[in-house]
Structure formats: structure tokens, C-alpha cells
Amino acid sequence: MTTIIIIKSVDQEPAVREVLESVVDGDDTVCFLRLPTVRCLGALIQAVNPMINYGIDYSINCLPEGYDTADLVEFAIDVDANRICIGISEKTLTGKARIDDLTQSILLHDDISGDVIVGDNAIILEELDYDG
Incomplete structure (x- = not known):
């Protein structure tokens, strides 16, 4: 299986640890996909x-400057990803995950679907199906 972990900030250690410890299986391939920033x-x-x-x-890859969600989906298709993991960068006062624009655009993209799991530090879109 291939897992993409989107890195929005170098401060995402809790999200990366959560994904590696509870989502990724042994012998999986992990693609750290960092934003241009x-x-x-x-x-x-x-x-x-x-x-x-x-x-x-694992491999480390970077989205191009001026990327959009279609670039991310294309990358997921190219590596035949089974799941995309996105760190939760902000929570509400009650502790619920606040969905940022990147996460929302991935979850709502027409060419990709899957099951959504919300963990303590990461949102996982798994069992991906590509419609494009």
C-alpha cells in the first residue's frame, strides 16, 4: 500500500507519528508530500x-509552486496511493478538527473519493477510488 502524508508545516510531528503508528502497515510505502512553502x-x-x-x-516529494488540488490528485494517481493523510492544524474550542481549505478541496474533489477517518492529529482519506 502507498500512503501520502501531506506536510503543510514542519511542526506536524504529532500528525506524522499518529499516521505512522496507527495507520501505516509494515512494508508500506510512504510519500511525504510537502507544500512549496x-x-x-x-x-x-x-x-x-x-x-x-x-x-x-519513504520518499519526499514537493508540490509545485502554484499547485492546485488537481496536482495533488494527479500525484496520488501516479503513485497509486491507497490513502492521503493530512495533519489537523487547528481545532475548535471543543476539540473538534477544523477543516482548512486544502483539506476541504481534497475531500470535495470530483476525481477522488474514499472513507474519511478523523484521528487526534490527522484526517485520513483511505480506500481511495479515482474516478478521473
């Missing part, structure tokens, strides 16, 4: 290392 993932990757403890292969 995130320059380097070195500190984040180092914080969740060693990756061997999770039994995964």
Missing part, C-alpha cells in the same frame, strides 16, 4: 526516525 523536512524526518522501526520505505 515547506522548505526542508530534515528536522521532521529526524524527529520521527528511525523509519526502520515502522518497517516502511
Whole structure:
């Protein structure tokens, strides 16, 4: 299986750990997909290392400047992703996940569908089906 973890900020260690520990299975492939505003993932990757403890292969990729959701969906199709994981960057006063524009546009995109799971630190769209 292939899992995409969208990195919106280098401060997403809790979301990345949650995905690696509870969603990703051994022998999975993980694609860290960083937004263009995130320059380097070195500190984040180092914080969740060693990756061997999770039994995964991983790659680091970047969305192009001026990307849109279609670029992200195209990337997911290219790597045959089974799930897309997005860190929850903000919660309401009652502790519910606040959906940002990126997450909303992925969840509502016409060419992709799946089951939505909301964790403590991440929103996961899994069992992806591509209609495009």
C-alpha cells in the first residue's frame, strides 16, 4: 500500500507519528508530500526516525509552486496511493478538527473519493477510488 502524508508545516510531528503508528502497515510505502512553502523536512524526518522501526520505505516529494488540488490528485494517481493523510492544524474550542481549505478541496474533489477517518492529529482519506 502507498500512503501520502501531506506536510503543510514542519511542526506536524504529532500528525506524522499518529499516521505512522496507527495507520501505516509494515512494508508500506510512504510519500511525504510537502507544500512549496515547506522548505526542508530534515528536522521532521529526524524527529520521527528511525523509519526502520515502522518497517516502511519513504520518499519526499514537493508540490509545485502554484499547485492546485488537481496536482495533488494527479500525484496520488501516479503513485497509486491507497490513502492521503493530512495533519489537523487547528481545532475548535471543543476539540473538534477544523477543516482548512486544502483539506476541504481534497475531500470535495470530483476525481477522488474514499472513507474519511478523523484521528487526534490527522484526517485520513483511505480506500481511495479515482474516478478521473
